[in-house]
Amino acid sequence: MSSQSNAVETEVLIIGAGPAGSSAAALLATYGISNIMINKYGGVSNSPRAHITNQRAVEVLRDLGLEKSLLESATPQRLMGEHVYGTSLAGRELGRLRTWYTHPHFQAEHDLASPCSVCDMPQDRMEPILVNAAASRGSTVRFNTEFVRFAQDADGVTTRVRDRVSGHEYDIRSKYLIGADGGNSMVAKQLELPLEGQTGLGGSINIVFDADLTQYCAHRPGDMYWFIQPGVGMNGFGIGVLRMVRPWTRWMAVWGYDVNGPKPELTEEEGVRIAHQIIGDKSIVVKVESMSLWTTNDIHATNNMNGRVFCAGDAVHRHPPMNGLGSNTSIQDSYNLCWKLATVLRGHASPSLLETYRDERVPVGKQIVKRANKSMHLMPPLFGALKLPQSPDVDTMNKVMDDLGAPTEEAAQRRRDFDAALQNTVMCFNTHGVELNQSYTSAAIVDDGTPKRDAPRDEEIYYWSTTQPGRHLPHVWLIKDQRRVSTFDLCGRGEFTLLTGICGDRAWREAAGRVTEELGVPVRVHTIGRGCEYEDSYNDYRTMCEVEEDGVLLVRPDHMVAWRANDASGDPSTQLRNVFAQILGRH
Template sequence: MDTPATTVETEVLIVGAGPAGAAAAALLSTYGIDNIVLNKYGSVSNSPRAHITNQRTVEVFRDLGLEGEVIRQATPQHLMGEHVYATSLAGDELGRLRTWYTHPHFKAEHDLASPCSVCDLPQDLLEPILVGAASSRGSSVRFDTELLTFTQDDDGVTARVRDRLAGTEYHIRSKYLIGADGGNSTVVKQLGLPLVGEMGSGGSINVVFEADLTRFVEHRPGDMYWFVQPGVGHGGGGIGVLRMVRPWAKWIGVWGYDVTAGTPSLTEADGIRIAHQLIGDDSVPVKIESMSTWAVNQVYAEDNTKGRVMCVGDAVHRHSPMNGLGSNTSIQDSYNLCWKLALVLRGQAAPTLLDSYREERVPVGRQIVDRASRSEGLMPPIFQALNLPRTPDAQSMQNALAALSEPTTAAWERRRAFDSALQDTIMCFNTHGVETNQNYRSNAVVPDGTPDSDAPRDEELYHFATTRPGRHLPHLWVTRDQQRVSTFDLCGKGGFSLLTGVSGGAWRDAAREISERLGVPIRVHTIGHGGDYEDSYGDYAAQSEVEEDGAILVRPDHIVGWRAATLPANPAAALGDALEQILGLRSGSSAATDDGVKVAVDA
């Protein structure tokens, strides 16, 4: 098509510089792909909105070389886990949970699942890390620039954008566009992607404030404290939340409002009142930083791609903060997509590889919206156990809590119901399997015919380590020069890896042959006595689920793409067939030209 004179060209245009968009930019720039990022606003987020950073997301940062900076700025796991239920921070405790896998049982499983740990990194600290990495590695980040419209054709996407400072408009021509523009996505609206669910089902108020609450919390360190109080609180049920932003001096007070009465106008006095109500001591000095309102949404897109436009993050899945899945899933969307874009743009894969982004991530979006919604539903039983009205007043709350302590049979039954309801809320925080058990089914995964559902425990709650194709490569410690190395660190960094035992030397020649033929590098690592890495603990032999001469092909996103239980007669043919299927290069599919445009391949 004709290119207007006022057109800027790039390979990928990313709309939005939040967690999903900034992660996409950092990944693409690291992979050597030219990209432009648009941020409608003049800076990164100035609010600590999202904060839970789970293992899988820290793994993305580790793969990008950013884990050290994340750890330096984040609150570590051991300061996150004491979730207290009480009448206020200074008031009577009603119970506690050890969340975010800090209970010794869950901590062991957490540590076995990954070389990385969950941490608490507020969004206003996270975004500068990602945007800084992206820009230093080659991304063009354009603040105060908004997308107006876009059109796409067989060769690319033309976006019309506005420089909000200069008031001028121009075009950006790209081969692909990533819509990472959040819960009110312009890209999703213009694409007409089908959305399922409900928007604005509840209203909440965030009060960001500074206050030294050390004396209330240092003996029970956690990142959230939950208070049963009169009024309309979290989810409309009379629960207020104090969320730690920085230990123990910066906080967010979360309270609620009735959405049917409209969005409230908030004053500094309102913020101080809410903070003091949650603290339970109005003598504590409080400095209000900001106040905002937000709605609880339960929406996911049934499709995330149309033509050359793909959407990631909150643009295609919006839900409550329960389980801390939002920004994590958003960043992992980009991690799934960007290596595929890089291979297609380099001409190393067919554009049909990008179909696997839809096939693999739409089910994840559906799952997390459902999980967050069910977790929201775990709060009302606490009030039902207390026999409270939906919006309790001060007197009914006082009476119910007093009755809970009475030495009567009726109170005993109520205590059992209350304690059970409180313990059930652990699923609002500990869903390790939801975070770690990706199980992809797409053309970018080559199944091996083994059963798909043999996890011994609930896959939402518990991590399941397996090398079955479509699953995340298990984290196992191996050694080299007496130093421990995670299998995670043998893979990723934008490339394919092949893991095998010391009897699998033929795989190295096979990988070299296939790499030269397809132009796609494959790193090969042998594990075992005398191999590249020693299986010092015996974990690889025990958990690889292949024989010593078998092999595991790991995609750039650490997902197992294919495996061979044993060495076949022609390992190069087997490996080549698998990689060609993953890349969409098998006969009868589509191949890629140098500029990433598909051309037919004769059957």
Template sequence: MTALETDVLVIGSGPAGASAALFLATYGVRHLVVTKYRWTANTPRAHITNQRTVEIMRDMGIEREVLAEGTPHELMGDTVFCSSLAGDEIGRVRTWFTHPSREADYLAASPSPNCDLPQTLFEPILIGNAAARGSHIRFDTEYVGLVQDEEGVTVQVRDRLSGHEYAIRARYVIAADGGRSKVAADIGLPMAGQMDLAGSMNIVFHADLSRFVAHRPSVLYWVLQPGATIGGIGLGLIRMVRPWNEWLVTWGYDISQPPPQLDDDLAVGIVHSLIGDDTVPVTIRSFSLWGNNKMYAERYREGRVFAVGDAVHRHPPSNGLGSNTSVQDAYNLAWKLAFVLSGRAGTGLLDSFDAERAPVGRQIVLRANKSIEEFGAILDALGVQGDQDVAAMQRAIASRGEETPEGAARREQLRKALELKDYEFNAHGVELGQRYASGAVISDGTPEPSYTRDPELFYHPTTWPGARLPHCWLGRDGHKVSTLDIAGKGRFALLTGLTGRPWARAAAEVAVELAVEIHPVIVGPGGDLTDLYDDWARLREVDEDGCVLVRPDAHVAWRAPRLVSDPRETLTRVLRAVLDR
């Protein structure tokens, strides 16, 4: 006998599962979350929270709560490369768009700043708000197995406190059970790549390091010491968790050998070595081992089961993409489930999840691993080799200061190597530039816009169907309103100009006919919003009497370059296609 029934069962409560719960609860979807853990994350693994994720939290109404808990943008970016915190500074890179020229791109691209928000703080925000909005969450509840049929999925779970097993019946399942996903394995998702390419350890500790870092505030301090090449990254890492007294060290180990037996004494020794001062009082909080992965799922769906987050993209933390991509997977899927379950869309809409998100997962796995490889240019520039002892490595690092042609060449090589790290720390196009191609995006017949700048480093705003709606500031009663504030909220939006008013009237009529909420906005003097700086006129890429139709996830569903003879018929046809009606 089935013990529980729900519309959507979410398995896992990490960034992917917790955000899925928040989105489903906000959209009014009946759902249940199960997780084998007793509470949310107990270590601050993920932390970089990029602009796209903060935008999504803005749509959910919790942006202020997220930013209040996070370390702000201005303290994130003086990333240092050194022999130890107390030792020689090899170089410094402005990261996370804190360079003046990149900050301009960053401010123009979004109403939302990035921040550094450890997973230990982010997950409770997501879970707390989800529960407040109606999520039912069962901790200490472990996934055992599932069986699908034409009407739904029966999932067997185990209460880890009592050992009791029972079944949950759901119409759809979201597998958010992490990088060793049992659900993804059980449903046979095809995987490309390899797990456990290298070994790393995390050591979380408390120590007041203000005198070493407050004058060069950053999230990351990269340390070049003997043995750092073990683990695949090439350098050790001291990562700020909370400024400037809570930290996480990452150090490598040889994954082909038995794992190291970590204890407090060994952990303190590693920490003191990277700090470069063994008089600093250190309190170890935890330590753990993990593998560097390079694996992605070639598809994210099997029947009524959808996989999100680390279950389908497994990679090192380079570029800060992991939790962000996980949240964004769930955001893409949740509105589609809400529309299908409420009868506002046909089941074909769900096919677009796989088509849209699997290419993103592949991209970020390859990008994160390439960022690791790019550390090699720094080591080469310094003449550092993995088998060097301390003295030899120090001599190699010091050689960059020689007053010789060889020293000058080494300095130039190092400068170029550090510039290459922009692809890890300032890859705005990777963070904001996803463009979807699926049945839920209707082409307007125009080719994809060409790039004027590197598409990984720079975000290129466009209303081309499939792209994220560009941000600019519009005006209402003298107050600024982002274009992204028009979108979202579980509904479609339509933007047009004063001479495109027939589109707005058509949207109101089509919304009634299809029982789908469409928020029409006329931009112009006397319209719903004014174009404060004429930025929308520059960004919209359609005539004033054209329109831009935006999905609930703020991606452009379709656009019309100009007014047509029958806007209602056209808009009806487009929405029916997007929603598989």
């Protein structure tokens, strides 16, 4: 590498401009941290690969001031939920599910959990919003720039990169490096991060195409349609998927291929053939935009950092698209890491704070990989319930479908088995708890001394609203100037926040002032209750906060509850000062 004196300099270098990298750049730039983001390719993703954007990810965009831009381009929840199972889009229906929390029962819990709503935002529309925000707020964005290697020392990281247009190589010197370079991460490889699991468990073909399918979809709006057909897929069975990209004219068809055989030829003719097979109507005009192959993985890293180098996103967790957890978890990786980098770079915290990125996010990566693979295995029982043979032909498939409607006890049992298997697949889409119930244990979470309570229901399925340290601050609506304001909007934006009631206002404001004076860390304070800055008009905060009126919640910049005090007894200033000393590694 060239001498450091000749290197381009920045505080943080980000490799990759996908969901993890572009959100990291936008967050750091918003926090006032200089950063350079490089991307190997000439632009952002040209494929709508990832698309489900869950409530947690939308909250990150909201905190960045980008929620409005997101919703202007996204397909809303109300057009996502009718998941049809059938023989083709134009063929017979075998059943439906109301997914993505559009069933009235799940819709209520979805709406109570957050001020934000799940939506369908294709990756090729999401990335420009994040990249543009990063660039407009101060990030330096360099496309056609390829990562070559890095070397870290006690003071920083020197990274060699290559301009893919000119071939020129040069060094970028940074305090820290984020590897957000996807499932084939060269940063993770050089860092020798330990990975557990398997790759290449199954193969799929994506065909992105334009076709007007309004006549088949507008009356049953959903973002995915599932079709049981002869072909190559899970265990020799075929499930064709039609995924809405834009209603109802832009689509992605997904079909399987045998990873142990030769790779399929990605011709336009084959793309049209697969699209027509899934649609079931060859009169529909299909214009193929692109085709690509991908494989199913079950991989997670048991470590996501080493020294001054961190990895985020698909670099450290790779899994099937079930439950739509990929880009969402990638964005949340960056949300967890970037406030910590900013706090350390400002001199407010010891570098030990950064170690908590490993402690907090590695378990989340493992959980979502296992959940997505578990969900994937909910599909094959559909074929078992139908008693289809391995790799059935068209005639066999048609006979089985005809027999499913027969007025016999054998057919009745088959219908019961199939309906039960179909209903079980709702866990491929509705795992509210997996999305929202992150529970962190690290030095950046301070125990409040109260016994830990167990969730009252299955934590993978249902969100649990609690202010236990390590959990996400629950959302409730408050009132200010006669307008509703979420508890979420009182916090974040790169700063710590104290939430207290009228009886704790003076004590906790004085405590926050002492922390700011002694440690230099800004701490905002909001008072909630009758006659306070924020009125608890619905009486929801009193129930949600789980502390007394003179108690307090300490909320981190990523909206996680770092600590709480039931009341203001003792010495609040000393208590809070000691809590911050632990979180910041400044004992």
